[in-house]
Amino acid sequence: MIPQVIIGKKPILRYVTACLTTFNRGSDRVVLRARGRRISSCVDVVNTLRRGFLTDLQVESINIGTETIIVDDKQRNVSFIEITLRR
Amino acid sequence: MIPQVIIGKKPILRYVTACLTTFNRGSDRVVLRARGRRISSCVDVVNTLRRGFLTDLQVESINIGTETIIVDDKQRNVSFIEITLRR
Numbered sequence: 001m002i003p004q005v006i007i008g009k010k011p012i013l014r015y016v017t018a019c020l021t022t023f024n025r026g027s028d029r030v031v032l033r034a035r036g037r038r039i040s041s042c043v044d045v046v047n048t049l050r051r052g053f054l055t056d057l058q059v060e061s062i063n064i065g066t067e068t069i070i071v072d073d074k075q076r077n078v079s080f081i082e083i084t085l086r087r
Numbered sequence: 088m089i090p091q092v093i094i095g096k097k098p099i100l101r102y103v104t105a106c107l108t109t110f111n112r113g114s115d116r117v118v119l120r121a122r123g124r125r126i127s128s129c130v131d132v133v134n135t136l137r138r139g140f141l142t143d144l145q146v147e148s149i150n151i152g153t154e155t156i157i158v159d160d161k162q163r164n165v166s167f168i169e170i171t172l173r174r
Contacts, residue, residue, distance in 0.1 A: 040126035
């Protein structure tokens with residue numbers, strides 16, 4: 001299974017570091033995953049990685065879709081993005 | 088050239104309508120484009136289109152990257168996303 005990094009509300013560089021650590025542990029792929037408003041941060045993480053840290057980084061695939069989550073007994077639809085990176 | 092819909096700060100449904108209009112005028116493709124925080128809205132537009140309006144809609148390609156824009160004489164790097172939809 002490909003290691004996942006889930007994007008939350010921490011600063012972008014935390015997730016950049018998480019990806020770098022995963023690659024340094026020998027994985028050749030990392031999946032970045034984000035929902036809702038974090039989707040833009042997800043793209044920021046990829047661009048920061050590519051610009052400053054791993055210039056040979058490849059975006060293998062980008063997947064978007066909708067998930068249904070239940071908040072306070074109500075169904076809500078949330079968009080998500082999944083970006084697979086390959087070193 | 089493929090018609091573009093640029094995602095700004097209007098409600099999601101405006102952009103959904105803009106895409107539908109473009110398809111109804113006979114185009115078989117539409118490019119959605121968004122920068123920065125609007126990237127998540129861009130994904131929302133695609134998912135709303137697919138769930139409610141055009142269930143046969145295909146995501147042909149998704150492209151992400153960084154652009155340099157100049158604000159108040161300062162350079163800033165902004166992430167962008169480009170989603171090509173095919174009917």
